Amino acid sequence: MTAADTQPPAAAPPQFVAEGPWRTRGEMALLYVASILGALGLSALLVAMTGHSWQRVFGALLDGAFLAPGRWGNTLTVAMPMLLVALGTVVAVRAGLFNIGQEGQLLMGAMLMAVAGTKMEGPGVLLLVVGLVLGAFAGGAFAGISAVMRYRRGVPEVISTLLMVFVALQLTGFAVITAWFLRDNDPNRPQRAQTSAALDADTHLPEIHILGNSFSLGVILAVILALLVAFVLARTVWGFRLRVLGHNPIVAQKIGIAAKHTGSRALFISGAFAGLAGAMMLASGSSSYRFTPGFSTNIGWQGLLVALLARSRPIACIPMALLFAALRTGSGFLASTGVDRKIVDVTQALLVLALLIPPAVSFVRERRRAVAAATGDRV
């Protein structure tokens, strides 16, 4: 213990360094495969336990996500907001902040898009752009409240962002039942309809039609944003500051990176991505272009899980978002197999838990090896 404290890891004996990489790399790959198989195996076991065939479930998922006509376009459109939410999460995590209020920030973004699309006057394209910008700003501002709370009063952002989700749920619930706010006042619709009016056709995001599938233009925007985030984090001064702050706040302070400014900005951007995700969902036809109380349908939570699964690497978020979206759209086809679609939630959570294990195990082992090497050297 004492030796490990005083001895920097670099002072470990050479044989540790020499044999390390290959052995650990192989072990890591094995661990990853085992963990993923474990998670999928457990899910399959659950299905089998309830007397269904997991092969059929897998087939149905695949059909629903990709193979059936028109489905993969659908999956892409669902993946878009997840990817955006995940990108925002990555920005915050890299700065050492854990924003878990995306569900609420997404709702705020969608709400503002609905305001722009149904309450403002102007040419359609302009309204669309204004709506997206306002949506992103609303999400960012909502997360910004938590940033202020953290840097002014020391309230942990994990808890404040979480609590704000419930405030957002009630606020948006209030918006859609209030006549002067967002409720659809069309006399032809039943009085009880708790939704906003539908967006006009010219404020929709354009759709792209390829090979009998159609998906929102937002998908392409989201992928471009993923590349942009990856670039900014890896190659710009600002991204560097963010990473230093996340790795070691003390070092950041010593070299003149203000945690308050950099961190607040990271939280704002993180929320803005979630808000943009909400606005884009609405503009690409979620719940038929109408804003409803349950509009977010857990996309915020799932986007958060996508970021965790991608281990906070922006590019890795793309396939992970696709995977989660596939599980989600695929679950629409599960009814024919008689398995409840909740099984998909279980699989998603198990996958995230499983992928937490390998890096943690390897970390513990490396520490142990380093400590053993350091103390062994001394004795």
Add this chain to the structure above:
Amino acid sequence: MSDFFSALLDIFGSETMYGSAVRLGGFLAFAALGELVAEKAGTINISVEGSLLAGAFAGTVGYHLTESSVIGLAAGVFGGVLVALIQANMSHRLTADQFVVGLTANVLVIGLAGFFNAIIDPLARRAMVVEIPGLVDIPLIGPALFGQTWPTYLLYPLIPLTWWLLYRTRWGLEVRAVGENPQASDVSGIDVNKRRRQAIVYGGMLAGLGGAYLVLGQVGTFDTAAVGGRGFIAIAAVYFGGWTLGGTLLGALVFGFADALRLTVPVLGYQFNAQMLAALPYVLTIVVMLAITKQNRQPKALAQPFIRGLR
């Protein structure tokens, strides 16, 4: 304005209000007591939400299978502990981030509870109301505190028990030491992460019991939205109480009152914005945290993982 005050008087003078507040606050108190112990050990478990839901579901299934509330409550404890074990082992044996683990555990429990609920479709029933003679006749608060279903009374002995554990046993001393200064505790021969795991499991036991109490002591049916984020309010109650036992209980009660307004105001015939009332506990929590967090009474190593040889 005087209308407003007479309405307030009316609301706070009604037995319905106190009854709801004790029920809702009591539910929070189970979870908050456990979370207090876990936070004293220097951990924040947002999986308390999952423990509550797992307890609620396991309790329902336990009752469904045996028709016994006692076994239902025991099953609830078991469910809560299972979730706590995930949290404890993943973040304090392995070194996965505790918030990530907690959050994922919550998602997992929601999925599992929903999945099995659709298959088993368990039936539960509210336990018997037991009135404690004499005490129940106290005006206003008597029926609220002593005229509830019997599982409610499990909370009362848990309060001194938790106090005794935390402040009068060696284990409690070590738990608190681990939360204040893990390095020093480690040097004095305390297994830091083991104490943390144990504290989390204690928290899981209480949260599981609280979840089962929600179904078997209050609502009578299970619903995956039953807990609905109130585990997070339990965490806030610990903050509210400045990491003291009495303060935590007070916090649970205050949030219970805020939650009870949502139920009581319409019952008494008053019109008030339903969304604002529903958001009130969360807004109140945020305001309270703004007001108190700077006071620095929190365990010094709160939310800091302990890895021997680092830092």
